[in-house]
Amino acid sequence: MNMIQTEKLIFEYEKRDEEGSVIGTSRAIDQVDIDVKEGQFIAILGHNGSGKSTLAKHMNAILVPTEGTMWVDGRNTKDPEELWNVRQSAGMVFQNPDNQIIGTVVEEDVGFGPENLGVPTDEIWQRVEESLKAVGMISYRHHSPNKLSGGQKQRVAIAGVVAMEPKCIVLDEPTAMLDPAGRKEVLKTVKRLREKKNVTVILITHYMEEVIDADKIYVMDHGHVVMQGTPREIFSRVEELKGYRLDVPQAALLADELRKRGLSVPEGILRKEELVDYLCQLD
Amino acid sequence: MSIRLEHLNYIYSPGTAYEKHALKDINLTIPHGEFVGIIGHTGSGKSTLIQHLNGLIRASSGKIYYNEEDIYQEGYHMKELRSQVGLVFQYPEHQLFEIDVMTDVCFGPKNQGLSDEECKERALEALRLVGLKEKYYSMSPFELSGGQKRRAAIAGVLAMKPKVLVLDEPTAGLDPKGRDDILEQIAYLHKQTDMTVILVSHSMEDIARFADRIIVMNHGEVMFNDEPKKVFAHFKELEKVGLAAPQVTYIMHDLKEHGLAVNTDVTTVEEAADEIMRILETRK
Numbered sequence: 001m002n003m004i005q006t007e008k009l010i011f012e013y014e015k016r017d018e019e020g021s022v023i024g025t026s027r028a029i030d031q032v033d034i035d036v037k038e039g040q041f042i043a044i045l046g047h048n049g050s051g052k053s054t055l056a057k058h059m060n061a062i063l064v065p066t067e068g069t070m071w072v073d074g075r076n077t078k079d080p081e082e083l084w085n086v087r088q089s090a091g092m093v094f095q096n097p098d099n100q101i102i103g104t105v106v107e108e109d110v111g112f113g114p115e116n117l118g119v120p121t122d123e124i125w126q127r128v129e130e131s132l133k134a135v136g137m138i139s140y141r142h143h144s145p146n147k148l149s150g151g152q153k154q155r156v157a158i159a160g161v162v163a164m165e166p167k168c169i170v171l172d173e174p175t176a177m178l179d180p181a182g183r184k185e186v187l188k189t190v191k192r193l194r195e196k197k198n199v200t201v202i203l204i205t206h207y208m209e210e211v212i213d214a215d216k217i218y219v220m221d222h223g224h225v226v227m228q229g230t231p232r233e234i235f236s237r238v239e240e241l242k243g244y245r246l247d248v249p250q251a252a253l254l255a256d257e258l259r260k261r262g263l264s265v266p267e268g269i270l271r272k273e274e275l276v277d278y279l280c281q282l283d
Numbered sequence: 284m285s286i287r288l289e290h291l292n293y294i295y296s297p298g299t300a301y302e303k304h305a306l307k308d309i310n311l312t313i314p315h316g317e318f319v320g321i322i323g324h325t326g327s328g329k330s331t332l333i334q335h336l337n338g339l340i341r342a343s344s345g346k347i348y349y350n351e352e353d354i355y356q357e358g359y360h361m362k363e364l365r366s367q368v369g370l371v372f373q374y375p376e377h378q379l380f381e382i383d384v385m386t387d388v389c390f391g392p393k394n395q396g397l398s399d400e401e402c403k404e405r406a407l408e409a410l411r412l413v414g415l416k417e418k419y420y421s422m423s424p425f426e427l428s429g430g431q432k433r434r435a436a437i438a439g440v441l442a443m444k445p446k447v448l449v450l451d452e453p454t455a456g457l458d459p460k461g462r463d464d465i466l467e468q469i470a471y472l473h474k475q476t477d478m479t480v481i482l483v484s485h486s487m488e489d490i491a492r493f494a495d496r497i498i499v500m501n502h503g504e505v506m507f508n509d510e511p512k513k514v515f516a517h518f519k520e521l522e523k524v525g526l527a528a529p530q531v532t533y534i535m536h537d538l539k540e541h542g543l544a545v546n547t548d549v550t551t552v553e554e555a556a557d558e559i560m561r562i563l564e565t566r567k
Contacts, residue, residue, distance in 0.1 A: 047460060049429065151325050178325065180485065251530065254559075257553060257555070272534045276534060
């Protein structure tokens with residue numbers, strides 16, 4: 001079954017004047033069709049303002065379509081009866097951890113989600129412990145979140161979502177504010193969740209290196225899906241990507257530079273290992 | 284307009300349970316006109332450090348000399364320092380507040396006591412420098428895209444004509460093109476105006492491309508302070524403190540391990556391509 005599915009999804013923001021009456025609309029998402037199978041790792045790329053985040057906000061019904069439909073785990077997000085089920089199926093992690101943490105102690109913050117779901121107290125503690133272990137933050141359980149570093153806060157925010165045991169996690173630029181180690185930790189955490197719990201992952205990012213392992217990449221521009229395919233397919237179209245204000249991983253960029261200098265490097269190189277292997281077998 | 288820090292220490296919430304020694308005995312000199320990169324794990328003290336540079340935070344002990352003048356001496360003109368050392372915070376677009384872009388950018392120079400005309404002149408120049416098109420000047424800052432908002436916010440600092448521009452992660456959250464645009468714009472400014480630029484970033488690739496020198500912070504101390512090639516040669520130590528080398532540096536190390544005798548002190552994609560071609564040529 002499809003974890004996330006949309007059919008001709010359209011979303012329009014209303015523009016209002018000072019009195020609050022609608023003076024026009026702007027279309028943030030235009031006729032988008034995507035489908036994500038259970039357990040898949042999907043990446044969404046696109047420049048600032050391309051509609052990625054608006055799309056992500058549909059995945060747990062923060063926004064509902066103006067036209068068209070979005071199904072999450074088979075539930076129509078427009079159906080008010082299903083709202084809480086939708087939100088439990090798909091958890092969101094945002095860019096700025098400071099906007100997502102509400103507890104005064106790490107473990108309380110992580111427990112907030114399951115508590116709201118009505119999970120029995122014993123089980124809440126069990127989930128809190130397990131989630132904090134999964135993100136490598138168990139030794140900070142009694143700390144105050146506002147004294148943590150950005151990377152640590154983000155891992156706590158992820159733990160908070162994991163504790164709700166969603167089938168699908170939507171991460172909207174979770175690493176934008178983090179240092180290299182923080183980025184690595186968050187990605188490792190996400191990978192582990194996929195392997196251990198078969199969680200479906202939707203990752204929105206501006207770091208091309210982070211999506212090399214994705215099952216599928218969607219590229220958005222002006223509210224449309226303009227490219228879709230495997231990382232290898234997408235990243236071999238360097239010029240097209242640059243036209244959408246995007247980039248390619250550094251190994252692919254280096255391969256491209258070498259090609260410009262006359263070396264016939266094969267297309268589709270993404271990882272540094274692949275480039276190293278190719279260059280070393282040249283002699 | 285050099286900046287010199289001597290035995291600088293800063294302690295947050297001293298005497299309470301939350302006491303934290305955020306900066307420990309920092310000694311640094313930043314000569315006029317340099318492009319300096321500051322890297323460090325989150326919580327390493329980078330942001331605390333740069334907030335000292337224009338007197339927003341007062342050191343617990345130690346001295347700061349701006350242009351060889353002690354900024355903590357009695358009667359020092361702190362307001363003047365703040366207009367000379369311009370600080371662009373993280374997510375500066377959150378500080379936009381005026382009714383239109385032009386008025387927002389005028390806010391800084393207006394507070395410096397300049398006439399309306401001068402303010403407007405400064406604002407126009409700054410907006411041109413950051414590459415924001417004229418059609419946006421009369422729009423509400425909130426109608427702009429993320430990258431445009433950020434440019435407008437940076438223009439607001441540039442309009443004060445700082446001698447030193449300090450930017451705290453100016454490209455966080457921007458798309459790759461927006462990232463390149465802003466950094467290239469800053470590099471251009473640096474060349475055009477011989478302004479000192481201090482850039483805090485988590486992108487090793489960006490720092491490698493633009494900085495003359497890198498200061499590495501770790502747990503409130505200066506760990507390295509050297510040119511990029513030398514700093515990134517310590518990539519194993521950098522990894523231990525939450526950092527890394529640019530991706531290409533790793534590729535070069537791998538190539539060397541696999542028997543291709545390349546120089547590994549390469550930090551940008553172009554340098555790497557040149558170096559690989561050089562080695563392949565010699566093999567023919």
